[in-house]
Amino acid sequence: MVVRVAVVGAGFMGQLVHIPNFLRAKNCEVVALCDLREKLGRAVAAKYHIPRFYNSHEKLIDLKDIDACVVIVADDLHAPIAIDLLKSGKHVFVEKPMATNLEDAEEMNRAARKAGVILMIAYMKRFDPGCQQAKRILDEVLSTRELGELTFVRVHCYGGEWVCGLRESMSYIETEEERPSIKPRPPRWLPLEEYKRFHMFNNVYCHDINLLRWFLREPEEVLYSTFKKDYHNSILAYKDFNVSFETGHIRAHFWDEELKFYFERGWIEIKPPPPLLRNVPTKIEIYEGEEVRTFKEQWAEWGWSFEREAQHFIDCIEKGEEPLTSGEDSINDVALIENIYRKFLEERKA
Missing domain, CATH: 3.40.50.720 (NAD(P)-binding Rossmann-like Domain)
Structure with a gap:
């Protein structure tokens, strides 16, 4: 076929x-x-x-x-x-x-x-060979509790250089034609003056929301959320631990994104590559520290997530x-992003 x-x-x-x-x-x-x-x-x-x-x-x-x-x-x-x-x-x-x-x-x-x-x-990050390997490792560690209980998770993305020369290497075509006008489609409950920031947050950081949900599951509650200009922090509550979710942007020649899972006896750190860096998988670091202290790096197969x-x-x-x-799964990303922004508006109003 x-x-x-x-x-x-x-x-x-x-x-x-x-x-x-x-x-x-x-x-x-x-x-x-x-x-x-x-x-x-x-x-x-x-x-x-x-x-x-x-x-x-x-x-x-x-x-x-x-x-x-x-x-x-x-x-x-x-x-x-x-x-x-x-x-x-x-x-x-x-x-x-x-x-x-x-x-x-x-x-x-x-x-x-x-x-x-x-x-x-x-x-595409769910198709990154490193993210898929990290998912298998996390599932095993959470099941066997070989590092103890999961106590805290930090999700951090400040971005940086994400194109990695692809525009120049592939001869991107542009014309003088005007871009078509687009009618905004914000959530009904969102004040229109907030849509630009909501739109940017939804566009860029839905990746990290999607990865977090895949690695763990749905959070039970958004405990806290704040935005300062385009910089954001929130606390997402799970049954036995919290997640610190922090986003922003930085002009840099590198890519600044990581998800770090803290356990009682160590941690697992997941570092995705710049989005358009071809054939370079996510990097995985594992630290186990009790009587015997070990630090390991896991390298997945080469492959481009896209x-x-x-x-x-x-x-x-x-x-x-x-x-x-699937669409069925991804609905939950939109729902969580709306809840994060709703919580921010509630906190600001209080």
């Missing part, structure tokens, strides 16, 4: 990441490209030898020779475009975050279920399996 794919979105991530990876995926044929900017879209289609171009995703809806769509557009467009395509019976892979509000995320999932098609959200997630989507369509980053 060859899965025939249309890509919606010819911008930065479409050009440099998703189009090349779906072109390389086994049992996949990229047959169409769609973008509102016609000059850009046609140039990108020509560069990657994609045979057909459309200037609206609506033109894909009635096409029976397209099995799946890869939606790589602005966050506020995820839900309306994905819902249209899901209702037409097409499998959909959509960039993270799933949506900009919980209502839209739930509607996307309902549309997928009703049509009997796959909805996958592009949380390429692996593209293949996973195609494989799930072929086998009829639920994706690792």
Whole structure:
């Protein structure tokens, strides 16, 4: 079976990441490209030898020779475009975050279920060989308690240099065309003046929310949340421990992100690479310190998470399996992000 794919979105991530990876995926044929900017879209289609171009995703809806769509557009467009395509019976892979509000995320999932098609959200870090190895290690340590009880978790992301020269090495195409206007889709309860900050938090740090939930489970409560300009701290409560979640940004020539799990007799530290650094997996460090003190580094196989997630989507369509980053699961990321921001507004008002 060859899965025939249309890509919606010819911008930065479409050009440099998703189009090349779906072109390389086994049992996949990229047959169409769609973008509102016609000059850009046609140039990108020509560069990657994609045979057909459309200037609206609506033109894909009635096409029976397209099995799946890869939606790589602005966050506020995820839900309306994905819902249209899901209702037409097409499998959909959509960039993270799933949506900009919980209502839209739930509607996307309902549309997928009703049509009997796959909805996958592009949380590529779950496909990083190092993150997958870290998940196996954490599951074992939590089960055997070889490091004792889990006592505290620190999730930290201040970002930094994330493109790693990919723009220059792959000849990114730009045109003078204006970007299409986009109607914001904030949560109904959110004051409009807060949407810019909420939007940025949802766009960037949903990755860490998604990883945390995968490594552990859903937190029971948001105990505390604050934002100072674009810098954020919150405390998430689990039954027997808390998580410190801290985000911000730094102009630096490196990438600053880690998840650290503290146990009674040691810790496990997970350090993801810059997002667009190809074929370099997440680094894992394990410290055990009691009578015998040991420090170990775990190295996973080389592999690029973006390429692996593209293949996973195609494989799930072929086998009829639920994706690792399904719409059903990813709804919980949007819900938790909304709860974190709600808590901040409550704290500020008190």
